Amino acid sequence: GAVVSQHPSRVICKSGTSVKIECRSLDFQATTMFWYRQFPKKSLMLMATSNEGSKATYEQGVEKDKFLINHASLTLSTLTVTSAHPEDSSFYICSAIKGNTEAFFGQGTRLTVV
Amino acid sequence: DAKTTQPNSMESNEEEPVHLPCNHSTISGTDYIHWYRQLPSQGPEYVIHGLTSNVNNRMASLAIAEDRKSSTLILHRATLRDAAVYYCILRPYSGGGADGLTFGKGTHLIIQP
Numbered sequence: 001g002a003v004v005s006q007h008p009s010r011v012i013c014k015s016g017t018s019v020k021i022e023c024r025s026l027d028f029q030a031t032t033m034f035w036y037r038q039f040p041k042k043s044l045m046l047m048a049t050s051n052e053g054s055k056a057t058y059e060q061g062v063e064k065d066k067f068l069i070n071h072a073s074l075t076l077s078t079l080t081v082t083s084a085h086p087e088d089s090s091f092y093i094c095s096a097i098k099g100n101t102e103a104f105f106g107q108g109t110r111l112t113v114v
Numbered sequence: 115d116a117k118t119t120q121p122n123s124m125e126s127n128e129e130e131p132v133h134l135p136c137n138h139s140t141i142s143g144t145d146y147i148h149w150y151r152q153l154p155s156q157g158p159e160y161v162i163h164g165l166t167s168n169v170n171n172r173m174a175s176l177a178i179a180e181d182r183k184s185s186t187l188i189l190h191r192a193t194l195r196d197a198a199v200y201y202c203i204l205r206p207y208s209g210g211g212a213d214g215l216t217f218g219k220g221t222h223l224i225i226q227p
Contacts, residue, residue: 006157034214043201044158046214093157095214103150103215105157 003027004096006106013084013113021079021109023094029074030096035067038091038108050077084113118202123222126192134187134221136202141182144207149176149187151198152220158201161187197225 003026013019023033031052036044048058048069056069066088068080081088094106119137126132138147149161162169162176164185169176175188189196201220205213 004157036214036217043219044152044215044217046216049214091155095157101146101163102160103158105159108155108157110155 004094004104004106006094006109008109009107010110011112013111015085015113016083018080018082019084019111021081021092021094021111023077023079023096023106025075025096025098025104028096028098030077030098031074032097033071033077034095034097034103035069035077035079036093036095038093040091044093050079052077081111084111086113089113118204118218120200120202120218120221122219123224125224125226127226128194129191132189132192132196132223134189134200134202134223135184136186137184138202138204139183141204142206145204146207147176147178147182147185148203148205148215149174149200150203150215150217151196151200153195153198158217161200163205192223192225194225194227197223199223 005024007022033050035047037047038044046059047062048056050056050069050071052071058064071077089112091108093108095103097103146163146165148163150158151161152158162171162174164176177186199220199222201217203215
């Protein structure tokens with residue numbers, strides 16, 4: 001099946017620094033990718049929709065200046081957490097949908113801000 | 115978005131069948147029923163989806179009620195590797211690839227050896 005690869009799988013950063021997470025669709029082109037956040041023992045929450053060649057659309061309550069999304073090609077979307085703080089520590093997951101039916105998810109990135 | 119209701123947790127024994135229920139009484143005619151599961155510390159993975167008829171694949175079966183207000187995911191012979199959170203999600207066909215998925219709380223499936 002199709003594969004979505006996410007990198008890094010785990011990152012620890014200092015408060016105030018920025019962290020970039022990459023999401024790649026390995027065997028299909030994705031004009032749209034999605035970014036989710038998941039806190040411990042909670043469900044996934046959609047943060048934003050990443051659109052190739054245009055601006056991302058953010059869900060209500062998600063700060064677009066805090067979570068920068070770039071979708072420069074049909075196989076790569078990046079999420080940059082800017083000026084990270086401990087409350088940004090979470091599990092971040094990207095997704096792409098192939099063929100209008102099945103969604104494929106990355107392995108997730110565990111971000112810890114110290 | 116149409117809402118789904120699932121039990122918070124279920125427990126089963128290894129090598130026995132598991133029936134995971136989902137209620138979606140406000141489902142619309144164009145909503146597909148999707149199931150995903152999430153193993154610990156991993157991203158979700160697709161399990162199965164259907165519209166009206168029952169569906170089978172190598173992972174599971176999906177039984178859909180005649181009025182489509184409920185469905186059941188069936189794992190025919192559970193293994194320890196099936197321990198995960200299972201999410202029942204409705205997706206409108208018209209939404210296609212343009213909309214993200216709305217995850218509820220899901221069912222935490224525990225498999226006893």
